[in-house]
Amino acid sequence: MWRASSGTRVLTESEWALFEIGLDELRMMIEEDISYETDDTDTGVSVFDRLTPEQKLCQLAEVGLAFRDETFPEPKLTAVSEGTVMAVFKIKQQTFCKFLGPSVSAISIKLSGISCRFPSHH
Numbered sequence: 181m182w183r184a185s186s187g188t189r190v191l192t193e194s195e196w197a198l199f200e201i202g203l204d205e206l207r208m209m210i211e212e213d214i215s216y217e218t219d220d221t222d223t224g225v226s227v228f229d230r231l232t233p234e235q236k237l238c239q240l241a242e243v244g245l246a247f248r249d250e251t252f253p254e255p256k257l258t259a260v261s262e263g264t265v266m267a268v269f270k271i272k273q274q275t276f277c278k279f280l281g282p283s284v285s286a287i288s289i290k291l292s293g294i295s296c297r298f299p300s301h302h
Contacts (some may be wrong), residue, residue: 181254182246202272227263239264
């Protein structure tokens with residue numbers, strides 16, 4: 181469960197399908213860092229990027245479970261937990277910009293109470 185402006189809840193199936201894109205992409209990048217003993221994953225979210233790759237994976241697991249599993253205890257909202265959510269959104273934004281191309285002026289992502297708007301990178 182996650183606390184959002186619309187209350188404490190998990191994501192709907194369609195919300196989860198969108199969020200999962202960024203979550204999986206970021207998880208794969210971090211697992212690659214661990215495999216190669218590097219820390220090259222840069223999301224642009226400094227509170228998240230300063231974590232070790234192992235800490236990043238733990239945060240992704242906690243956020244993923246909180247967004248998906250109604251029985252998972254609601255995590256404390258901290259700079260790190262909220263930064264982890266933002267890191268997932270930033271990776272998702274990068275993925276969409278690669279797919280949609282430079283003609284996109286901005287991408288908005290909104291998941292019931294969690295809203296982010298990112299300018300596209302040209």
